[in-house]
Amino acid sequence: MTTKLPHRPRGNASRPPAAATIDVPSFAAAQLSLLATEHAAEASEMALLASAHSPAQLARAGLAVRNLLVASQRTGMGGKTVVELEGDPATSGGGEKGDAGGSGGVIGEHGIRVGDVVGLQSQEGSGESGKKRGGAGKKEKQSNADKGVEGVVVRVKQDAISLALGKGDDRDDADLPQGRVWLVKLANEVTYKRMKQTMERLEKLRDSDYTPLMRTLFGLTPLSDIPPGAEEGTSGDTVKDSEWISERLNDGQKRAVRFALAAPEVALIHGPPGTGKTHTLIELILQLVICRGKRLLVCGPSNISVDNIAERLAPYIKEVPLVRLGHPARLLPSVLSHSLDVLTRTSDAAQIVQDVRREMDAKQASIRKTRNGRERRAIYADLKELRKEYRQREQGCVSSLVKGSKVVLATLHGAGGHHLKNEQFDVVIIDEASQALEAQCWVPLLTAKKVVLAGDHLQLPPTIKSLNSKATKEAKDKKGKGAKAQVEPDPKAADAAQPTTLETTLFDRLLGLHGPSIKRMLTTQYRMHSLINEFPSAELYDGQLVADDSVKERLLRDLPYEVQDTDDTREPLVFHDTQGGDFPERPEDDVPLSGGLGSLNESRSNELEAALVKQHVESLVGAGVRPEDVAVVTPYSAQLGVVSRLLREAFPGIELGSVDGFQGREKEAVVLSLVRSNPEHEVGFLGEKRRLNVAMTRPKRHLCVIGDSETVGRGSKFLKRWMAYLEEKADLRYPDASSLSVLG
Numbered sequence: 001m002t003t004k005l006p007h008r009p010r011g012n013a014s015r016p017p018a019a020a021t022i023d024v025p026s027f028a029a030a031q032l033s034l035l036a037t038e039h040a041a042e043a044s045e046m047a048l049l050a051s052a053h054s055p056a057q058l059a060r061a062g063l064a065v066r067n068l069l070v071a072s073q074r075t076g077m078g079g080k081t082v083v084e085l086e087g088d089p090a091t092s093g094g095g096e097k098g099d100a101g102g103s104g105g106v107i108g109e110h111g112i113r114v115g116d117v118v119g120l121q122s123q124e125g126s127g128e129s130g131k132k133r134g135g136a137g138k139k140e141k142q143s144n145a146d147k148g149v150e151g152v153v154v155r156v157k158q159d160a161i162s163l164a165l166g167k168g169d170d171r172d173d174a175d176l177p178q179g180r181v182w183l184v185k186l187a188n189e190v191t192y193k194r195m196k197q198t199m200e201r202l203e204k205l206r207d208s209d210y211t212p213l214m215r216t217l218f219g220l221t222p223l224s225d226i227p228p229g230a231e232e233g234t235s236g237d238t239v240k241d242s243e244w245i246s247e248r249l250n251d252g253q254k255r256a257v258r259f260a261l262a263a264p265e266v267a268l269i270h271g272p273p274g275t276g277k278t279h280t281l282i283e284l285i286l287q288l289v290i291c292r293g294k295r296l297l298v299c300g301p302s303n304i305s306v307d308n309i310a311e312r313l314a315p316y317i318k319e320v321p322l323v324r325l326g327h328p329a330r331l332l333p334s335v336l337s338h339s340l341d342v343l344t345r346t347s348d349a350a351q352i353v354q355d356v357r358r359e360m361d362a363k364q365a366s367i368r369k370t371r372n373g374r375e376r377r378a379i380y381a382d383l384k385e386l387r388k389e390y391r392q393r394e395q396g397c398v399s400s401l402v403k404g405s406k407v408v409l410a411t412l413h414g415a416g417g418h419h420l421k422n423e424q425f426d427v428v429i430i431d432e433a434s435q436a437l438e439a440q441c442w443v444p445l446l447t448a449k450k451v452v453l454a455g456d457h458l459q460l461p462p463t464i465k466s467l468n469s470k471a472t473k474e475a476k477d478k479k480g481k482g483a484k485a486q487v488e489p490d491p492k493a494a495d496a497a498q499p500t501t502l503e504t505t506l507f508d509r510l511l512g513l514h515g516p517s518i519k520r521m522l523t524t525q526y527r528m529h530s531l532i533n534e535f536p537s538a539e540l541y542d543g544q545l546v547a548d549d550s551v552k553e554r555l556l557r558d559l560p561y562e563v564q565d566t567d568d569t570r571e572p573l574v575f576h577d578t579q580g581g582d583f584p585e586r587p588e589d590d591v592p593l594s595g596g597l598g599s600l601n602e603s604r605s606n607e608l609e610a611a612l613v614k615q616h617v618e619s620l621v622g623a624g625v626r627p628e629d630v631a632v633v634t635p636y637s638a639q640l641g642v643v644s645r646l647l648r649e650a651f652p653g654i655e656l657g658s659v660d661g662f663q664g665r666e667k668e669a670v671v672l673s674l675v676r677s678n679p680e681h682e683v684g685f686l687g688e689k690r691r692l693n694v695a696m697t698r699p700k701r702h703l704c705v706i707g708d709s710e711t712v713g714r715g716s717k718f719l720k721r722w723m724a725y726l727e728e729k730a731d732l733r734y735p736d737a738s739s740l741s742v743l744g
Ligand SMILES: Nc1ncnc2c1ncn2[C@@H]1O[C@H](COP(=O)(O)OP(=O)(O)OP(=O)(O)O)[C@@H](O)[C@H]1O
Pocket: 248, 249, 250, 253, 271, 272, 273, 274, 275, 276, 277, 278, 279, 280, 526, 527, 664, 665
């Protein structure tokens, strides 16, 4: 199949001018103000949570764990002190949600995960006896003064939680709280600080300081030409047909790699769901490093996006020496052996660092033995000195490891750390770029020469908490534009050039600024049955997204294990239409769910829909489909809570998630509960095309949609067409509400 590609003009005469140029200082100033609003929104959400809820409430919401004791402390990676916390056996709470201790020492269910930033506080004076800490009085003052210490969770076991203390460099161990303690999840400030520093630097640069890449990214100079024949594979410096490293690359993927190699400053790789975006990036990285001797910085907005690439590069470690920066607690186990922290301990150069470490460990052990205050302080003073020495030696080791690497992998904000201060890279690659804030992308870009961005701007952008705040609304009203305007960037739109919302990503903005000729789209997808593929392809990807032959007819009944042929397992697309008003939604704004601050927002649930979900899952599992191959996805956290109550025990392996949380994932079968059903036909944030795109493109062989076509179909033109598509192409069912039970 030949795909029509946007023409990338050659020669300056034929090039259309960029839609708009950007004044860099005002761009940076606008970003700083938007970031400040966002940070304030985040901070006030946190403060609200902490002040309006007692530790007991926070524990019940999965955001805190109470009744802990410091069981041991030692020196962990990076010279940080690691403390292990266990339940206090003298308490009665063990096993209750968010409570540790009791005779079994078990810590009840909680939402604290490895990698979280947490505060460790003394339990005395925290007003934890069920009283609200926001209430006036002595207790509040006391707990505010006693902020405790901060740390990153490095290990979570059934009966213990370990923290690496400190987020910065100069942690004074002496303020480790004594006695019974509790820990609470905190906002991670590092990302915000790095973005702020970056934008401040950008704001101060003079025109003469701008790099050539920066100039093209702001439309101050046009893009340079791509050499003739480079994309077709016929020019001198391109990949010849015999030179591909992966044996499995389709024509679109090859074209994207050649395009990204040939583009002098910037290339966008647009990877719709399941099209092998990461696979393509791996080939690009190998071509750049192995065949062209380049040095790369590879980044993504999240640790998982970076680890995905690190994992897939690892088999080439001999030809591609790589190092992964970042806190080891946040890395996938399979990537740990390439992490800077681990290499700093295991490489030959590391021995000299280890000597100091042993000495520090001995000191740590002695602290717990002494009860004498003066002795303790003396030990802490020694430790401080040792830590300084440790850092100096470690610095030498680290810098030789980083310099010896051809590929450095880090999160976007991690790329702003001191390890990379004077490092030079030929190309910066940013994966999941449409999930990153523009300011985040600039962290590695201030000194870059060339950038390749990969992503899909038609899936969800990064979450913006301040999106509905007053300040952002006012800015939008001024421009007369809503969030919808960002869905498909219009090259002529002024605010694509000068964004007034953080939601406009660098990926969006560059498409607006330079037009589609700077991107190549991957069009063959290896995930969905053609009936699941058809609607998103037609609506969002100009009909270009095609299911590969290997997947286009795959059904649940063809799974490689025994599955019966039933009405459900032979259907790729099922629609339970709950229209008629018998499946009403319910607002839900009271109970916070475990593990999410966002879940405190007003949400919706629909119990009868949840009962229908259960019925459908029972039918799939009854036919032999493994629960691990099924996911239930819904846009509303309150509905997720209801579905969890109905399904969690009966189907332990099943995955239940929010649409936003499921981005980037896939399952053999997905049941999607749309929730909204009301006489006003309000659909709320279901109206966001990109959210629906994510929701409907997760399944491989079976998509079951449960929703009220009357309500949903009136939400937007897009939703109307989707409902019409389902009515025409899906296996339609009209469920009877009276036959359903909402009891677990
Ligand atoms: N050319 C190809 N031939 C056969 N299979 C392929 C090809 N390219 C990718 N795949 C398969 O498609 C699947 C998706 O690939 P990959 O994980 O690279 O996708 P992605 O686009 O990064 O995913 P996402 O949708 O999460 O962004 C993988 O199972 C991969 O093996």
